[in-house]
Amino acid sequence: MHVINQYILSYLESNQTPGTAGNFLWATIYILLVFVGLSIAVIAMNWLERKILAHMQVRLGPMRVGPHGLLQPIADALKLLLKEDIIPAEADATVFWIAPFIVVLAAFTVFVVVPFGPTHAITDMNIGILFMLGVSSLSVLGIVTAGWASNSHYPLIGALRSSAQMVSYEVAMGLAVVSAIMMTSLSDHGTLSMIGIVEAQLEQGEWFIFKFFPLGLIAFAIFAVAMVAETNRAPFDLPEAESELTAGFHTEYSGFRWSLFFLAEYSAMIAVSSIAVTLWLGGWLRPFPNALKGSGADLAFSLIPGITFLFLAGMCFYNTARMPKHPLFRIQTLGLAGFGVVLAVIGLILFIPPVRVRIQDIFWFSAKVAGFMYLYIWYRGTFPRYRFDQLMKVGWKVLLPTGLALLVLTAIVGMRAELLADLQGAWR
Amino acid sequence: MIAKLKREYGSGIEPLTHLGQNYMIVDRSLFPEILQILRDAEQFDYCVDITAVHYPKREKQFDVVWVLYSFARNERIRVKTQIADGDSLPSSVSIWATANWLEREVFDMFGIKFDGHPDLKRILLPEGWKGFPLRKDYGILQQDSEWVQINLGIESGQ
């Protein structure tokens, strides 16, 4: 009993990530939580994307399965699982089989280091950001092999485009990341650790997006463009450009394997958004952690998650009341009310003090990531698709030089005191 | 204009007007010079259409019709010639690029060959189809059942 106590409960007081604390049990729990949370996020994102895009395009989106189509993603997932799994006759079966797993593995592994809070990460790696970039760059292998193994022209072209695109934009992405890492070194020492980067922002009293204005903002902008290209989303969705390559690299995939690509795409979107949030938007930090200090402000901000959920619940109830009173809509009405109740319960739970304190980091982090997710949908609703050469032009001729110049400028501005001292020394 | 052409070529050209639309029946031997002249000298720079009409009872079974338009004159004219089954005509692709597909369609539908066409083959019907559907002796329910059976694996396409 004592051992269990020590093993399970001591961690809660240790203020470390389970990886750092070396606590396998909690690490496993965290991994499961992240995996489940991510899957739910992907499902929710699927629904939200269809709804938001639909409303942008003057239509309703899914409305049939569940109230306001809330169960549509689940129905879709079931459909995908039940579909026939086709491997084309001329395909390279082994590679065809492995490819989706590479993509999914890469997309999920990166979440090992994503800090949802000061202790809410599976582990805190010394090379956190490098690990994220490295592992997410592996997903291109899956895409390339998928396209090649299908043994068909459209997937092959999609795969070629994808590899060229991802390798190109990784460069610009890396440069933007380096500039943020250089900003961390203005604290006592620089770090690649994801948690360390957020702590450096707390220490320096501003998000890196505002640091050395406009340098931080430009770095963020470069990253924000590159990350859309990295995840093959509109307007850079050339590898799966529907009107040109039918579906690009996953043309020949069906059923479960296809859904793995889908899962990987969305979790990769969340992953790169997490990087952006961590590096430039203060990660889990609530707004104004330095300016609005004190227990009052802490309390006020920690209430926001619960209030948000209660607000969503209220919206559900409002719409329940507005539902047509026809008996055909009874199940829908009940479902929506039930959903509202679930949201309200979650909201109320979030008001309990110990939960409140532990959850609010996750809430702020998720809210920031959700903002990016909305941007992804917005882009998709607004932009036409780039052509491949234009995409390459943007990557190599705009983002890369800007990134390099930015790097040099950030270094100069960051070291200006030392540089001035050196110059003065040389003058004398 | 027509009078000038008439002077030059004499009996080869028979200018006519019907419902206010000009057309001329040109002897087969004057092709393709007449088209070249119409395009270069008379500014009929736009070949609207090439088509054919089948008169099975006539000795020269086919009317081949060029519908031309001149942007400069804002005027249309039809050039018509009569040829027998199996006869070929010189291609007008080198005069108007658009004749490429139009002549292919005439070949496809009537079996009229155009000499010097860069790529004369069927266009709307599949390669290897037998028969020319717009000839009058081709029934409306007729089909190349052999082709249908071999290529589509069904008894009949109807």
Place this chain on the structure above:
Amino acid sequence: MTPSKRIMTDPRTLSPSLETHVAARDETFLDTNELVINMGPQHPATHGVLRVILRLDGEKVLGLECVIGYLHRGVEKIAENRTYTMFNPYVDRMDYVAAVSNGLGYCEAVEKLLSVEAPPRAQYIRVILTELNRIASHQLWLGTHALDIGAITPLFYTFRDREEILKIFEKYCGARLTTHAFRIGGLQYEAYEGFEKDVKNFISFVKPKIDEYEELLTTNRIWLERTKGVGVISGEDCIALGVTGPVLRASGVKWDIRKAQPYANYKNFEFEIPTGENGDTYDRYIVRMIEMRQALRIIEQAVEGIPEGPIMAKVPKVMKPPVGEVYHSIEAPKGELGYFIVSDGSTQPYRVRVRPPSFVNLQALDIMCRGQLVADVIAVIGTLDIVLGEVDR
């Protein structure tokens, strides 16, 4: 226009058989240059069953060949076996997004053959419906074209607004797409109660909507990059290839049959013919956008001035046009739509030849795509605004 003396696109190089190219491919080990790719007949961006065989150098198009005929129904053969009246609905099935224009062309051609003219009231209603149809056709084009280039949203906007036009059609003649709106000699139906009001409402409804489409696309940087300088074709090449309609006008040739050889009563209306300068995809887009506005202008004038009177001219119940032939063409949304009808004095036409704008315009795809990228082929197919029902007939 002076007759162009310079050699235009060498017609002999157009659409060569690609099999020869495939055979002549260099068979070295590191032959990574040429790729022959088959687009269609089932492909989301070919707007139907068009098959395009592309010869690529990487992603650059070296040449292409269109394979058409998948939708061939033998319309011209059917015409020879139907009476003049019976054939009328068939023309709607050619360019099914601009069925009204097709009907107008056919009815006017037969009327010419019969030497009758539709009464003024019928003419006005015909013009209104035809111009509404032009807007509908352009809207469908815009939606699908933008979708091909990757902008999915305009599609829904244009379809929402096109719906209003289809509603007017439905109220007028009971059909939305294949309307069979006109009869030889005039109209069968009198305009319904409130027709004018509906049309006026539509005009005020759709004007801001066209601005809305333009807001999404006209100054969108990606749209500009994707369409400017893409699929350029010169005016000379257009004429040599017989390309008509907005494509010709975007290449700088100010030619519209409604102005050049007015039919119906277009000479009574004021409107402008928009032209482009560069002959690229963007200009064609702009030209079509302006055409929509001009069409609205025509409808405005027409709906103000609908005269009273009969809607049907005196035509015999059994139509037996005198022996003869006639070629009549109109400005369909896609270009010059011509009907060449030969009558042998019987109740059935001896021969009906349709000069389809899509078919002829499609021929320009080859030279418009050479040297462009694969993605541009999609854009160019979209900008040509072809309807496969009309290409294959």
Place this chain on the structure above:
Amino acid sequence: MNPNPPVATPFFFYLLAAVMIIGGILVITRKNAVHSALALITTLLAQAGLYLMLYAPFVAGVQIILYAGGIMVLFLFVIMLISIERNLKERQFNHQWLIGIAAAAALGGLFIAVYTTTTQGKVLFPAVGRLSYVESGNTQGIATLLFDRHFGTYMFSFEIASLLLLVAIIGAVVMAKKRI
């Protein structure tokens, strides 16, 4: 400070080493170049694991990002463009078995010699020594070695290496481009 049970256990070493060797053998025996490339990627990832065991996470990360994620993608890119059917017909081995075996034997002999001379009487994995190197200082340590106002020993060589790469890039462009 670091309560982690050490990962650098013999079990993991042998596991990764076995993966590397099997991967290496697959690289040279597969006739399909894409399969070879995938095997090579496995080998490289296992190698990154070995770096981690040496408490060199930065090097491991760079290994993944550069070799597995970057260079191998380009390899695959090139391989995919080559026609597979023709590739399969090519003879992969140029029948230099004798030289190959001799070279392999010499290398193996060298390894054994080094091993026996350096670890006489010692275990393969000593509990002390370099392995106690603290993980959390590794990245910063490399940075200090490369660039520091006082200890930047390898600054110059590092820059020279990057210059060499630049030369290689320019060379490749000059050779590939028909017209500059």
